[in-house]
Amino acid sequence: MRWEAVIGLEVHAQMLTETKIFCGCSTRFGAEPNTQTCQVCIGMPGVLPVLNRKALEFAIRTGIATNCAISGYSRFARKNYFYPDLPKGYQISQYEHPICEHGHIEIVVDGEVRRIGITRIHMEEDAGKNIHEGTGGYSYVDLNRTGVPLMEIVSEPDIRSPKEAAEYMRKLRSIVRYLGVCDGNLEQGSLRCDANVSVRPFGQQEFGTRAEVKNINSFRYVEKAIEYEIKRQIKVIEDGEKIVQETRLWDANKGITESMRSKEEAHDYRYFPDPDLVPITVDRKWVDEIRASLPELPDAKRHRFVSNYGLPEYDADLLTSERSLAEWFEEAVRAGAQAKAASNWIMGDLTKLLNEENRSINECQIRPAQLAGMLQLVDKGTISGKIAKTVFDEMYKTGKDAETIVKEKGLIQISDSSEIEKVIDDIIVKSPKEAERFRAGDEKLLGFFVGQAMKAMKGKANPQILNELLRKKLS
Numbered sequence: 001m002r003w004e005a006v007i008g009l010e011v012h013a014q015m016l017t018e019t020k021i022f023c024g025c026s027t028r029f030g031a032e033p034n035t036q037t038c039q040v041c042i043g044m045p046g047v048l049p050v051l052n053r054k055a056l057e058f059a060i061r062t063g064i065a066t067n068c069a070i071s072g073y074s075r076f077a078r079k080n081y082f083y084p085d086l087p088k089g090y091q092i093s094q095y096e097h098p099i100c101e102h103g104h105i106e107i108v109v110d111g112e113v114r115r116i117g118i119t120r121i122h123m124e125e126d127a128g129k130n131i132h133e134g135t136g137g138y139s140y141v142d143l144n145r146t147g148v149p150l151m152e153i154v155s156e157p158d159i160r161s162p163k164e165a166a167e168y169m170r171k172l173r174s175i176v177r178y179l180g181v182c183d184g185n186l187e188q189g190s191l192r193c194d195a196n197v198s199v200r201p202f203g204q205q206e207f208g209t210r211a212e213v214k215n216i217n218s219f220r221y222v223e224k225a226i227e228y229e230i231k232r233q234i235k236v237i238e239d240g241e242k243i244v245q246e247t248r249l250w251d252a253n254k255g256i257t258e259s260m261r262s263k264e265e266a267h268d269y270r271y272f273p274d275p276d277l278v279p280i281t282v283d284r285k286w287v288d289e290i291r292a293s294l295p296e297l298p299d300a301k302r303h304r305f306v307s308n309y310g311l312p313e314y315d316a317d318l319l320t321s322e323r324s325l326a327e328w329f330e331e332a333v334r335a336g337a338q339a340k341a342a343s344n345w346i347m348g349d350l351t352k353l354l355n356e357e358n359r360s361i362n363e364c365q366i367r368p369a370q371l372a373g374m375l376q377l378v379d380k381g382t383i384s385g386k387i388a389k390t391v392f393d394e395m396y397k398t399g400k401d402a403e404t405i406v407k408e409k410g411l412i413q414i415s416d417s418s419e420i421e422k423v424i425d426d427i428i429v430k431s432p433k434e435a436e437r438f439r440a441g442d443e444k445l446l447g448f449f450v451g452q453a454m455k456a457m458k459g460k461a462n463p464q465i466l467n468e469l470l471r472k473k474l475s
């Protein structure tokens with residue numbers, strides 16, 4: 001029997017507001033424990049929370065960008081549970097009336113566009129942090145993070161593979177970063193992902209029982225944890241046992257998920273509307289203003305890159321994943337670069353060089369117009385595609401123009417037939433056996449001669465002319 005995976009993600013995004021969601025304390029990361037707290041966020045009785053308008057605006061921005069309906073009426077609810085990092089004994093969240101609902105985003109997987117539904121986006125406050133290590137046997141609580149604004153973005157169970165899940169995460173990250181509402185850092189936890197996973201026989205309509213996997217803090221682990229969980233569930237079922245609905249923890253060191261607790265149900269939390277906060281009524285005019293202020297988003301940009309520049313979906317998706325990368329590309333094209341050639345260089349050599357040094361495109365010494373300049377040298381035949389790689393490396397290191405580098409290093413391509421002929425004649429004389437075998441039909445040996453000639457000419461021979469001349473001389 002073949003099994004199909006069904007996956008839904010719950011993503012928590014820490015919003016980039018200056019202050020907390022219900023008080024004026026700073027959200028700055030890394031301060032001394034408990035220095036960014038007040039009566040409201042440490043849960044003193046008798047104090048009242050007041051909603052941070054910026055947090056609401058950020059949630060609405062995200063809702064619009066993910067094609068959600070923005071609720072005209074929205075409310076906060078108390079989610080009751082006990083834990084030392086939650087001083088009030090409840091988390092202020094949203095339950096029946098989230099701020100955004102019924103959205104979707106698009107992802108590109110294996111060159112194909114897939115639409116993933118967004119069930120809801122709601123606002124909530126973060127909890128504090130318990131510290132157990134390096135504290136001499138004591139446990140401490142740091143409440144600096146208590147009350148930092150979060151959005152929880154809940155997907156429909158529309159995802160069907162670990163790869164799609166990772167693509168979905170990437171797209172969400174890209175959207176919140178375009179919007180400037182979250183920095184999208186998985187490692188530091190400003191973007192967190194819980195994966196709900198179940199399996200069912202192919203063709204079956206109903207979903208299987210799901211497990212929720214927590215503690216996934218990188219893109220690689222999104223794939224790995226879900227992959228593991230799918231295999232585990234298939235094995236459980238094939239062994240004749242039943243999946244239990246539960247919460248599991250991803251252990252990155254062991255590469256497995258482990259049972260943490262049986263799954264709590266919504267009613268366990270005794271949700272009820274928070275009487276301390278007035279319901280939110282959202283002014284349509286404000287929503288329209290926010291909509292008008294949004295930048296061009298990744299999906300729109302991708303569509304435009306495909307239709308304007310004739311790029312494949314794959315290229316367009318990659319180039320639009322970061323706003324600055326997309327802008328770099330467009331600047332190169334405006335400076336005269338052919339779109340697909342620019343895309344190849346950006347996705348290939350440039351990305352490789354940047355990744356090696358863990359740099360972003362903003363820290364790149366090559367200016368987009370300089371890539372265009374180099375591509376023109378290739379088009380004119382001044383340098384070969386192979387030499388272009390050397391030139392590009394040098395441009396990356398020095399920030400110099402391609403033309404300057406070519407001149408300084410004497411890298412101009414040799415297209416002079418007589419010069420190339422001399423080299424070829426010499427090699428043929430030195431390699432009589434190979435020449436004979438080639439003439440007898442061993443085509444592979446052309447590569448040998450090209451290699452020898454290129455070596456002798458330090459890679460500068462015009463490859464097309466070299467090939468033609470070799471065939472002529474060896475026929």
Ligand code: ADP
Nearest residue numbers: 006007008009155156157196197198207208210
């Ligand atoms: P909870 O908050 O209790 O985890 P939700 O109803 O909010 O429950 O669902 C959480 C996530 O689980 C959603 O992303 C949803 O798409 C996903 N989900 C629901 N049922 C399944 C299932 N059978 N298999 C996989 N994912 C599921």
Ligand code: MG
Nearest residue numbers: 010194196212
């Ligand atoms: Mg859940």
Ligand code: ZN
Nearest residue numbers: 023025038041
């Ligand atoms: Zn506070």
